[in-house]
Amino acid sequence: MLRNNCLSCAIRDRAICQALPDAALVQLNQMARRRTVKAGQRIFEDGADVPMVANIVSGVVRLSKSLADGRTQIVGLMFPTEFLGRPFAMGGGVMAEAATTVVLCSFTQRQMEHMLVTHGELQQHFVRRTIEQLDAAREWMLLLGRKTAIERVASFILLCADKMHPEDCRSEGRAALAPVELPLSRTETADFLGLTLETVGRMIKKLETAGLIENHSNRTLTILDRERLARQSEPELP
Amino acid sequence: MLRNNCLSCAIRDRAICQALPDAALVQLNQMARRRTVKAGQRIFEDGADVPMVANIVSGVVRLSKSLADGRTQIVGLMFPTEFLGRPFAMGGGVMAEAATTVVLCSFTQRQMEHMLVTHGELQQHFVRRTIEQLDAAREWMLLLGRKTAIERVASFILLCADKMHPEDCRSEGRAALAPVELPLSRTETADFLGLTLETVGRMIKKLETAGLIENHSNRTLTILDRERLARQSEPELP
DNA sequence: CGGGCAATTGACAATTATCAAAACTTGTGG
DNA sequence: CCACAAGTTTTGATAATTGTCAATTGCCCG
Numbered sequence: 140m141l142r143n144n145c146l147s148c149a150i151r152d153r154a155i156c157q158a159l160p161d162a163a164l165v166q167l168n169q170m171a172r173r174r175t176v177k178a179g180q181r182i183f184e185d186g187a188d189v190p191m192v193a194n195i196v197s198g199v200v201r202l203s204k205s206l207a208d209g210r211t212q213i214v215g216l217m218f219p220t221e222f223l224g225r226p227f228a229m230g231g232g233v234m235a236e237a238a239t240t241v242v243l244c245s246f247t248q249r250q251m252e253h254m255l256v257t258h259g260e261l262q263q264h265f266v267r268r269t270i271e272q273l274d275a276a277r278e279w280m281l282l283l284g285r286k287t288a289i290e291r292v293a294s295f296i297l298l299c300a301d302k303m304h305p306e307d308c309r310s311e312g313r314a315a316l317a318p319v320e321l322p323l324s325r326t327e328t329a330d331f332l333g334l335t336l337e338t339v340g341r342m343i344k345k346l347e348t349a350g351l352i353e354n355h356s357n358r359t360l361t362i363l364d365r366e367r368l369a370r371q372s373e374p375e376l377p
Numbered sequence: 378m379l380r381n382n383c384l385s386c387a388i389r390d391r392a393i394c395q396a397l398p399d400a401a402l403v404q405l406n407q408m409a410r411r412r413t414v415k416a417g418q419r420i421f422e423d424g425a426d427v428p429m430v431a432n433i434v435s436g437v438v439r440l441s442k443s444l445a446d447g448r449t450q451i452v453g454l455m456f457p458t459e460f461l462g463r464p465f466a467m468g469g470g471v472m473a474e475a476a477t478t479v480v481l482c483s484f485t486q487r488q489m490e491h492m493l494v495t496h497g498e499l500q501q502h503f504v505r506r507t508i509e510q511l512d513a514a515r516e517w518m519l520l521l522g523r524k525t526a527i528e529r530v531a532s533f534i535l536l537c538a539d540k541m542h543p544e545d546c547r548s549e550g551r552a553a554l555a556p557v558e559l560p561l562s563r564t565e566t567a568d569f570l571g572l573t574l575e576t577v578g579r580m581i582k583k584l585e586t587a588g589l590i591e592n593h594s595n596r597t598l599t600i601l602d603r604e605r606l607a608r609q610s611e612p613e614l615p
Numbered sequence: 616c617g618g619g620c621a622a623t624t625g626a627c628a629a630t631t632a633t634c635a636a637a638a639c640t641t642g643t644g645g
Numbered sequence: 646c647c648a649c650a651a652g653t654t655t656t657g658a659t660a661a662t663t664g665t666c667a668a669t670t671g672c673c674c675g
Binding site: 207211262330374 | 452463464514515611
């Protein structure tokens with residue numbers, strides 16, 4: 140009896156499961172547990188009793204680290220199809236929380252480790268995902284260490300747009316683009332960009348005044364000129 | 378005929394090779410190539426003709442990313458026994474250069490991929506190393522996004538001390554500690570900490586005035602009070 | 616011993632943070 | 646459906662950390 144149906148899963152061919160042939164999915168089905176986590180709730184803490192890993196089916200997860208006095212840095216945002224957790228390793232000192240309501244397809248760490256060892260292609264997909272996270276972290280290090288406040292905010296808006304509407308990246312010029320749902324509050328955005336909430340707000344306004352975006356509700360905006368926004372997100376060649 | 382001797386290698390049981398039994402080392406020996414890179418020289422660029430990977434035998438490698446206008450961020454420092462390069466993936470947009478004179482034990486990407494697929498334990502050690510790099514990157518994101526200038530400099534000195542003299546971490550209190558060789562110039566340090574070289578210099582002096590360190594030549598210093606330096610590197614609980 | 620790069624020092628500017636108050640959402644319950 | 650409360654966000658005034666620019670000093674190596 141299958142508790143879920145991997146074969147008809149929304150992310151079946153975009154998550155790491157894509158590495159597995161239909162046949163092998165039966166095995167996964169027996170281990171997978173669907174779980175919904177409401178916005179703001181903790182998904183796992185360092186040193187949880189039962190270490191788990193999961194595919195993100197929908198929603199956005201934020202990973203964060205903090206200093207003892209409360210200063211917080213969001214060190215990663217994870218979107219649907221991404222793989223959360225760390226087989227073959229512990230710790231890392233990050234906390235995972237649901238930024239929006241999240242649906243997970245979860246496994247125990249042990250279960251996943253077994254699958255990875257058994258299925259070589261799955262292991263390779265996992266390695267690739269991990270390396271992608273490393274690349275994303277380093278890209279963000281460049282942002283945190285060297286970009287100005289307005290460049291950071293522009294980069295963040297583009298990141299959200301690209302992750303939420305992958306199609307639009309390719310569409311040319313200033314065609315009407317779908318509104319972007321920001322998965323973070325101002326405070327969280329500030330913690331992601333290494334700024335204060337006030338500075339984030341001011342920069343968003345600046346981008347709006349410049350006509351690059353249009354700000355609707357607190358969490359929604361439309362990109363009016365993607366090209367100029369991209370130019371604002373990092374300098375161009377002289 | 379063996380070009381090197383893995384069995385007697387200085388890092389044989391600390392690099393990922395530790396995963397392999399002596400018997401399997403014969404295979405490695407046939408592929409490994411020792412290579413010395415002088416300080417400042419490029420090790421690999423993104424999209425090199427022959428993608429390579431390597432164990433760092435001695436010296437320090439810096440990984441960096443840049444914006445088009447020249448702003449640079451060092452996104453990783455790699456020390457002896459660490460594994461450089463990315464099997465099963467390309468790109469990442471980072472440049473690897475020798476920070477000091479470096480000795481590498483290098484392989485082509487293809488060779489290493491073959492070894493990883495063939496030897497499960499090696500693969501797992503590689504995964505663990507990659508995850509360690511991810512953790513290090515995230516720790517640095519916290520530093521870049523949220524720490525003050527002096528906290529950053531203190532953190533950097535401690536990082537160098539710990540990586541160069543792993544023994545001293547355990548030694549208690551204010552016993553005489555070996556002098557620390559900084560592998561980076563002021564400019565490079567600034568690019569690692571997301572500061573300017575002037576600010577780095579000022580903070581080093583501040584730490585010296587406070588009696589936490591003693592600054593010898595430009596690249597050498599001694600930690601006089603490790604405990605207080607650690608306290609300066611991040612805040613403590615109230 | 617001198618040339619050249621690297622580091623220090625100092626004066627000043629600027630970006631971003633801090634603090635405080637007002638305006639606005641959002642959700643709840645009558 | 647409206648009113649109200651709580652939490653966010655915006656706005657403004659001011660401060661502070663860090664950056665910029667320029668000049669000097671120091672150090673390494675031929």
